[in-house]
Amino acid sequence: MRIFLKSIPILILAVVLFIPNAFAANSVTRLDGANRYEVAVNVSKQGWSSANTVVIANGTAYADVLTASPLAYKYNAPILLTKSTTLTTATKNRISQLKPSKVFVIGGTISVSNNVVNELKKLGVSTVERIGGSSRYEVAQNISKKLSSNSKAIIANGTAYADSLAISTYAARQGIPILLTTEKSIPTATKNAMKSKGTSSTIVVGGEISVPKSIYGQLPSPTRIGGKDRFEVAANIAKRYYSSSKSAFISNGFKYADALAGSALASKQNRPMLFTKADSLATATRAIIGSNSINNFTVLGGTISVQTVVTNQLKNEIVGKKVFIDAGHGGYDSGAVGNGLKEKDVNLTVAKLVNSKLSKGGALPVMSRSTDVFLELSERVAKAKSNNVDLFVSIHANSASASATGTETYYYTKYESANSKRLATEIQNRLYQAMNTQNRGVKIGIFHVIRESTMPSSLVELAFISNANDASKLKSALYQEKAAQAIYEGIIAYY
Template identity: 85%
Template sequence: MRIFLKSIPMLILGVVLFVPNVFAANSVTRLDGASRYEVAVNVSKQGWSSASTVVVANGTAYADVLTAAPLAYKYNAPILLTESSKLTTPTKNRISQLKPSKVIVIGGTISVSNNVVSEIKNLGVSTVERIGGRSRYEVAQNISKKLSSNSKAVIANGTAYADSLAIGSYAARNGIPILLTTASSIPEPTKNAMGSKGTTSTIVVGGEISVSKSVYSQLPSPTRIGGNSRFEVAANIAKKYYSSSKAAFVSNGYTYADALAGSVLAAKQNRPMLFTDAGSLPTATRAVIGSNSKNTFTVLGGTISVTTNVVNQLKNVIVGKKVFVDAGHGGYDSGAVGNGLKEKDVNLAVAKLVNSKLSAGGAIPVMARSTDVFLELSERVAKAKSNNANLFVSIHANSASPAATGTETYYYTKYEADNSKRLATQIQNRLYKALNTQNRGVKIGNFHVIRESTMPSSLVELAFISNVNDASKLKSALYQEKAAQAIYEGIIGYY
């Protein structure tokens, strides 16, 4: 930015000492194991030191067990998993430790064989009850018969597991049966279950591909919680029912076993179930974490299901925060020019790096521009507001006499003055160190983009494009990377 554009009153607030890169972190606990059976055992250890009842289900077929969470919650029972033909060793050992007087087996003999039932009885369990049926729809109906009276029912697609698991903790906590449907028609067992329980209202989980308009119209007083993906459906459930909760469970959205085992523990702790990809948090999951300021997470499954990268994103205090990254100038407005550089190009290069770092860190960055285009100052502010940005960071390079040198960061006092000052300070304290430039301090600057932005906002001047030494750094890919890292860490430091 040319220095003559700044011919307005400014106040240097002084130099703040460098703050070490030690950041606060969200709390993340992982419940894992060498197999899905061990994960279920470790979930049970987190929530139960003993249990009079245990629920056992097939760990490799989801059809029968989608609706088991409300039943397990009613009896304060952990859900353990087994193979069809034999009781898995981790599950056998855990049943012995819990010493239940009753085990409820979910599904018919194809799902859980009579041999497994015999093995359970041989552990000294006095009562083994099987809840089965000729189809997954009938199993759901028979489970609903065991629940207390409730005029509500959850309706989810029975040929896909994600929606049932996303609503499982809420349904369990509130004693609401989960009944299953096909996309295009309501199976007779589901109709019969609603009739016998006197269902007067339904919560339909999933979009119209999962539960069609035709099915929806046949249900009593339906309310749909949908979304464009399984991640968005789970996020929308969390928004609707858990907006005040600062904690959540997180499971891989493409596998069912870990979320099933964790659903009852989530219900006991009154927390939602959120879904993730194995390698990175989806935008929908990030968004609900950020909007609800969630900061405590229980991750279900090992590093194949949920990688360390996802855990690191969850730990990062910027997870889900929307940060507006404004690369100053652009298009026909080149900004300052000097020493073979155009300011607009430097600004964009650093802004792209900041954007990538924020995204990798779990935030939701929004760029004012990602190409060489011109935007009015008012357009930049409007875009930040329309995206409900939590922070606004504008990136510039300075220009004055050839002798002028150094790094400075600005804020304004119209909106969020204290927070804007804190943001500017966190960035400045790292930026001049990273660039090894003169520290020109944190200042008040009456610039449109930080004056009119209603969220905490700052404008950074990386260095002087008009100074030979500063310009050599602005031209360097290494120093552009250092600048971006410093801005990124400053944003983390703000939180």
């Protein structure tokens, strides 16, 4: 008995310790710093406690740094940043901690002056090797000379920094040089690099604005990884090369300073680089997070580059999930009518609120209709299927005798029976409480949209339009908002 009693606290402890982990939200780590130099230092601390080799580049010469990631990976070197004429204190201190015997300085004396080289030597670095060039194209060419032989080359636009950054992990891991082009012509330095490396095939990163067909056609056996914007280019790289990676780096797609040194860590950890807008995850980024089931994120930079709203989206279990929101009825089909209400209007109002909450939360909601139009039931199911959605939620209001009242949620057993029931239960348990209505429970119902949808699906009946008290709530903006919030939270709970 004493043993039994003693074991109870241990059991409780075990439950407290382990159960929350089982349901933990996505993991998000932010690597921050007061400025780009400190961010680079903090990034290096995540990957290196010591280093024989360090790569140093100018913190504002983006193109030079981004073509250096295969070099950094080859020498297992972190990338640190410097000002043109002097090392910052943070960078100096980090060099002293890492104690490298060799430093590669990337760029000419305008990017990194000889004074910086002397400072490095004073810190005890025995070999400082400069990889310079008169332009970013030449710097990239000279970096490629330091890499092992490889018949492939990556070609990116020298001013499309995001594209080089997005491919940097793959390039580094494969030992493929990143060479640069303009949109008008292939620079001589890049042509010479391909000649001397014996390049027989090329991976072209970016759309046809960055690398036009005229350039593409001159390259040896080119394959393009394009996209309609930088977010989609990065997502397509992750789709092609990192489909099994559950971890990713996230940086601002328009401000690269914080991400420059991140490419070395991303390469070391073999994780793709994805981009965000400062205040919201881009659609293509959400989609790849959802389709690759990425749940572990390293965010590069502070809360100005990547705002807290974005890290909250990343933490949310619904990030990147495609949820179909079906507002029942519409057009000439009013649905139930009573107490001054048409069901189609109530359904659409609540559906729009759910849609907006899902979108703000990081999901990819798809609405069956966003206006007062008629859609066949089969069209709704077909639209969900063609959008390849993960979940289907249909929103309705009920009607019967004036005395019938309450909230109920339906599922069907033909496809995804257990998951559909679970979805219906998570929504129902929150919805009747939010509406403060009678709990009519979770039921099996043979409605077309939940019978024919192949993904987990449920159909909610918010309350009865035919009941005066229920209808007063369906009419109220406050209860419409509460209902939408309950459905939204039910969907999160399902995940």
